[in-house]
Amino acid sequence: MSVLRERVTWVWLALVVLTCVTTWGLSKDLISPTVAVVGTFLIAAVKVRYVILDFMELRDAPIPVRMAAEAWPVVVAAMILGFWFATGA
Amino acid sequence: MSTLSRMPVATADRVKPRRLPGVDGVWVAIGADSVIFAILFMSFMQARLKDPAVFEASRQTLNMHLGGVDTLILLTSSWSVALAVQAMKRDQIDREPRLLLGGAVTGLMFMVSKSIEYFQKFAEGITPATNDFFMWYFTLTGIHLLHVVFGTSLLTYLWIRSLRGTYDHLHRAVPESVASYWHLVDLLWVVLFPLLYLMKAV
Numbered sequence: 355m356s357v358l359r360e361r362v363t364w365v366w367l368a369l370v371v372l373t374c375v376t377t378w379g380l381s382k383d384l385i386s387p388t389v390a391v392v393g394t395f396l397i398a399a400v401k402v403r404y405v406i407l408d409f410m411e412l413r414d415a416p417i418p419v420r421m422a423a424e425a426w427p428v429v430v431a432a433m434i435l436g437f438w439f440a441t442g443a
Numbered sequence: 444m445s446t447l448s449r450m451p452v453a454t455a456d457r458v459k460p461r462r463l464p465g466v467d468g469v470w471v472a473i474g475a476d477s478v479i480f481a482i483l484f485m486s487f488m489q490a491r492l493k494d495p496a497v498f499e500a501s502r503q504t505l506n507m508h509l510g511g512v513d514t515l516i517l518l519t520s521s522w523s524v525a526l527a528v529q530a531m532k533r534d535q536i537d538r539e540p541r542l543l544l545g546g547a548v549t550g551l552m553f554m555v556s557k558s559i560e561y562f563q564k565f566a567e568g569i570t571p572a573t574n575d576f577f578m579w580y581f582t583l584t585g586i587h588l589l590h591v592v593f594g595t596s597l598l599t600y601l602w603i604r605s606l607r608g609t610y611d612h613l614h615r616a617v618p619e620s621v622a623s624y625w626h627l628v629d630l631l632w633v634v635l636f637p638l639l640y641l642m643k644a645v
Contacts, residue, residue: 360526362522362526363522363526365522366519366521366522366525370518370519373511373514374511376637377507377511377514378511380641381507381641381643387645390641390643391641391642391643394641394642395637398637401630401633402630405521405626405630406626406630408525409521409522409525409626409629410464410623410626410627411464414460415461415462416463417461419463419470426481433484433488434484434488434634434638434642437485437488437489437491438488438645439645441491441495441644442495442644442645
């Protein structure tokens with residue numbers, strides 16, 4: 355088993371790159387708060403989705419479980435961004 | 444006869460059975476934990492709504508770099524444990540111990556990193572009583588850290604058992620359950636980190 359042939363390895367690599375983009379890219383002062391926060395939480399939702407589908411192996415879970423699992427990052431990111439915009443308004 | 448005998452094989456090839464890794468009970472716990480954390484995230488945002496200036500000033504005192512490194516540590520830990528489960532499915536028993544140990548050691552690294560962060564805050568005179576932001580910061584990271592401690596203990600147990608060749612494709616319900624829980628700990632931090640450390644004010 356070569357580690358490079360494993361799908362989870364490529365998922366891990368993508369998750370690491372996305373973490374670096376949000377932590378050391380979008381957080382810079384020259385990025386506007388709206389772009390930074392919206393970008394950061396959309397990326398967080400994508401990261402969570404891939405942790406769920408590939409690390410947790412819910413890609414082949416029973417349909418209701420997969421739907422509930424996929425809904426979680428969408429609902430959480432929407433809730434956080436909704437409150438964030440409400441706070442700024 | 445030949446057509447009939449081919450049919451079940453063709454059906455088995457086409458339809459991949461849908462299944463949950465590990466035991467079903469662990470998914471009830473994971474579901475409940477996910478809902479509880481979603482409610483905690485919402486409560487944090489409600490508190491932030493009342494006093495955004497204090498939350499922003501306090502957030503800026505956090506060590507974003509340490510938080511980012513913590514995220515990379517947990518992602519790497521999850522990856523190592525996911526590889527261990529793949530090794531079990533293929534009966535690559537000799538590969539399992541070092542991958543499970545990798546998961547446990549990175550869990551330990553997260554605990555050390557969080558301890559350093561807490562001690563830095565205490566040294567600066569910052570406690571949960573400082574303000575609402577730090578009450579939430581210590582509560583949310585504290586509950587998450589308890590999850591990390593529990594998960595690291597379970598991974599250590601799996602590592603010790605794997606040294607005796609306990610787990611293979613037929614005997615993997617326990618490690619799959621622990622792995623699923625460990626990935627939950629990872630994904631909760633993936634949200635918690637930007638919520639506390641990266642969320643700039645408008």
